[in-house]
Amino acid sequence: xxxxxxxxxxxxxxxxxxxxxxxxxxxxGLLLFFPIFWTLLISFRQEVDAGTFPPKWIAPxxxxxxxxxxxxxxxxxxxxxxxxxxxxxxxxxxxxxxAAYALSIKPIKKSKDVLSFFLSTKFLPPIAALLPIYxxxxxxxxxxxxxxxxxxYVAMNLPLAVWLLRSFLKEIPRELVEAAELDGAxxxxxxxxxxxxxxxxGIAATSLICFIFTWNEFLLxxxxxxxxxxxxxxxxxxxxxxxGLFFAQLSAVSIVVSLPVIIAGWAAQDKLxxxxxxxxxx
Numbered sequence: 001x002x003x004x005x006x007x008x009x010x011x012x013x014x015x016x017x018x019x020x021x022x023x024x025x026x027x028x029g030l031l032l033f034f035p036i037f038w039t040l041l042i043s044f045r046q047e048v049d050a051g052t053f054p055p056k057w058i059a060p061x062x063x064x065x066x067x068x069x070x071x072x073x074x075x076x077x078x079x080x081x082x083x084x085x086x087x088x089x090x091x092x093x094x095x096x097x098x099a100a101y102a103l104s105i106k107p108i109k110k111s112k113d114v115l116s117f118f119l120s121t122k123f124l125p126p127i128a129a130l131l132p133i134y135x136x137x138x139x140x141x142x143x144x145x146x147x148x149x150x151x152x153y154v155a156m157n158l159p160l161a162v163w164l165l166r167s168f169l170k171e172i173p174r175e176l177v178e179a180a181e182l183d184g185a186x187x188x189x190x191x192x193x194x195x196x197x198x199x200x201x202g203i204a205a206t207s208l209i210c211f212i213f214t215w216n217e218f219l220l221x222x223x224x225x226x227x228x229x230x231x232x233x234x235x236x237x238x239x240x241x242x243x244g245l246f247f248a249q250l251s252a253v254s255i256v257v258s259l260p261v262i263i264a265g266w267a268a269q270d271k272l273x274x275x276x277x278x279x280x281x282x
Contacts, residue, residue: 043251050248065252074256077235080146082260084231085214088153092161092210093203095154100165101191105177115166118159126156126219137224144226152220157210164209168202169195208268212261232257 042050043066049059103111133152134143142148172195180190196203218233225234236257239250 039251039254042248043255045248047246047248050251065248066256068249069252069256074235074253077230077232078256078260080225080229081215081232083146084150084153085211087147087150088157088214089207089210091150091154092158093207096158096161096165096206097196097199097203098191099162100169101195103162104166104169105172105174105195115163118162121159130219130223133220134224143224144229146225146229149221149225149229149231152224153214153217156217156220157213160213161206161210164206165199165202168199168206172198204268208264211264215261 044061044063045059046062046064049056102108103115108114137143137145137148140148176194176198177190180194185194215231216233217231218237221231222234222237225231236250236253239246239253
């Protein structure tokens with residue numbers, strides 16, 4: 001009898017704590033989502049209704065902001081971002097996967113020193129490398145060139161990709177590689193026929209992270225590109241004014257620029273979670 005009297009309050013307390021935690025999680029999620037929702041709501045309003053204070057919850061619906069965004073050349077900026085993001089991600093994976101293999105499954109001499117060098121490059125403030133990069137591109141006459149910008153994006157994200165893929169490959173049993181070697185498979189076949197299919201969640205997670213970092217990069221793009229090779233974040237800043245004008249158009253541009261990243265994250269969320277779990281520190 002005493003056991004039953006003790007357990008019932010504990011069960012009620014447990015249910016109450018779970019409910020409170022669930023309620024808090026929903027509240028926090030809605031609170032974080034609210035700026036995105038409000039930006040989306042403002043983007044379908046006229047400028048007169050977008051800048052009112054206190055804000056109006058109900059206002060006339062319009063698509064003129066999105067029409068103006070694409071009329072002033074949004075397609076070229078989005079195309080530049082797509083070329084730089086997708087192109088750099090493909091090159092990064094082609095270079096990072098063999099490097100991660102050499103640092104994990106078949107470690108080379110002083111592999112820890114190599115990995116430390118890779119990681120140390122991420123500690124360098126981007127602003128410190130901006131002037132040398134600008135002078136190099138200026139000397140080579142490659143300013144405002146989307147392909148030159150893509151090369152630097154590869155260099156920026158390659159150390160991170162190597163580190164992530166190394167964590168994923170370390171979780172793969174070495175017996176699989178040894179069995180493939182006994183069957184006479186070459187290193188290239190082992191990489192792309194054995195390890196790549198197994199590492200797809202990790203590759204997807206790395207690809208998504210590199211794509212998002214490249215798409216959102218602003219500091220380098222704003223300084224080494226002009227109108228011809230400018231990316232989507234540079235295009236977005238062009239709508240920002242000190243007076244706070246064109247608030248509805250700015251909201252529409254924000255949605256258009258953010259949409260590819262949101263779609264990519266939503267499409268790859270399952271592999272992203274499984275990939276990050278695979279490479280997590282245990």
